[in-house]
Amino acid sequence: MKRYHPALVSLHWLLTFMIVVALFMGSNILSQIPNDNPEKLLALKAHMITGFIILTLMIARLIVRNVTEKPPLADAGNALLNKAGVMAHYLLYLLIFAMVGSGIATALISGLPDIVFNSSGVALPEDFNDILPRIFHGVIAKILFAMIALHILASLYHQFVRKDHLLSRMWFGK
Ligand code: HEM
Ligand code: HEM
Incomplete structure (x- = not known):
């Protein structure tokens, strides 16, 4: 077994795209729109739907990862680096689930499901800054960003310094 299962490979790259977009849009667009701007509802709706799709795909990925053969x-x-690599992969899963969990908690505390999806007409709170899960959501986003950067650096180290063709393990082929 030289590669991950094609289903896991597809999920890895689809989720990479969706998570990077959610991180970028969340910090550079969504959180910059004031809550009294009418466009905020649409931005929140798009972000929350993306978050739910990410959650569903992450659960599917976890299942696929556990039932398919791995290289x-x-x-x-270095034994320590090998252990760190395994831990880093678990941490990535954990951080993504923590992102979704803190996002959902923020939404529930501020009544977003009704406001955003049922057009209840209730005004949004002035901002979300005092909500504890919202603070976690922002902090976890930064940790996740750093972990993704580290993950990319590690894969480039394997590919170009150790020359072990690591990238092909996360791609399609026989
Ligand atoms: C949102 C961004 C990303 C996340 C959350 C992520 C997460 C993961 C995780 C958890 C694994 C372990 C396999 C699994 O359980 O699914 C993995 C493997 C891998 N990822 Fe990523 N990844 C991301 C982006 C990238 C990028 C941009 C690259 C390439 C530069 C990359 C290259 C790889 C490679 C080569 C493997 C296989 C490692 C091995 O064989 O041990 N990943 N990734
Ligand atoms: C992996 C999935 C997710 C990612 C990567 C993500 C990313 C982000 C980022 C980067 C921010 C801005 C943080 C900051 O600059 O401090 C943000 C804000 C927010 N996210 Fe998420 N999020 C995800 C899932 C969710 C989910 C599932 C929900 C709700 C159901 C949600 C609700 C929110 C809310 C309410 C805000 C605050 C917007 C504001 O301050 O105006 N997020 N998200």
């Missing part, structure tokens, strides 16, 4: 552990040339 042997990649060797970074």
